[in-house]
Amino acid sequence: MTTATLRLLHLPDGKRIAYHKTEGTGPGVLFLGGFKSDMTGTKAVTLEQWCREQGRAFIRFDYSGHGQSSGEFETGTIGEWLADALAVIDRLTEGPQLIVGSSLGGWLALLATLVRPQRVHALITLACATDFTRRLLLPMFTDEQKQQLSREGRVLIPCDYDNQQPYPITRELIEEGENHCLLDRPIPIHCPVRMFHGMRDPDVPWEFSRQTCERLESGDATLTLIKQGDHRLSEAADLRLILNTLEQL
Secondary structure: OOOOOEEEEEOOOOOEEEEEEEOOEEEEEEEEOOOOOOOOOHHHHHHHHHHHHHOEEEEEEOOOOOOOOOOOHHHOOHHHHHHHHHHHHHHHOOOOEEEEEEOHHHHHHHHHHHHOHHHEEEEEEEOOOOOHHHHHHHHHOOHHHHHHHHHHOEEEEOOOOOOOOOEEEEHHHHHHHHHHOOOOOOEOOOOOEEEEEEOOOOOOOOHHHHHHHHHEOOOOEEEEEEOOOOOOOOOHHHHHHHHHHHHHO
């Protein structure tokens, strides 16, 4: 499978955002990946190939501190990664976009739509991790880890994927994330939204997507639960469902 050439978006603050862009017609498709993942995953590359076959514009990219972009993962925050997504929308795309957000990317897709509603044609979220800094990270810490977080500003969390090393969760990530939480009020998004969540997701409970869908003001929002689905939703049947939904939108 061929892919577009790697490019770098140079931002005024000195950051470099790595991305792949496929030229084509609109609405363009923009993929927002998950927490500590990169743009080389199965979903991102599959979407790119589909868009190329359809002659549709497409972009996948790495947040700061992820993949081939500059920066350190440990210093990242929800606000910084949202700013990365907005920079990509503003500087690399034209016209309305159909945003596909996976896990953290689902939360960021919602936040980006709130900031740039005129630039979003529709949303697709996969295992949407809305407010995960508050609703996932904090509850999973032991009392000892909470003390360590307060004392040292970071704790190390084991990674269950691909034998990766434990990764840091910082106090700044959690505290700054409070500025972006959505689930305590209606979410004023009005474009079409299609949400998918695996019922066997061990990382983000499917109730997160249900709660998000309930709070959306859009009258054209649906949630599909995939009984055998895991967190990644990268199996062949999952990918077909995502591509069929893209075609419909």
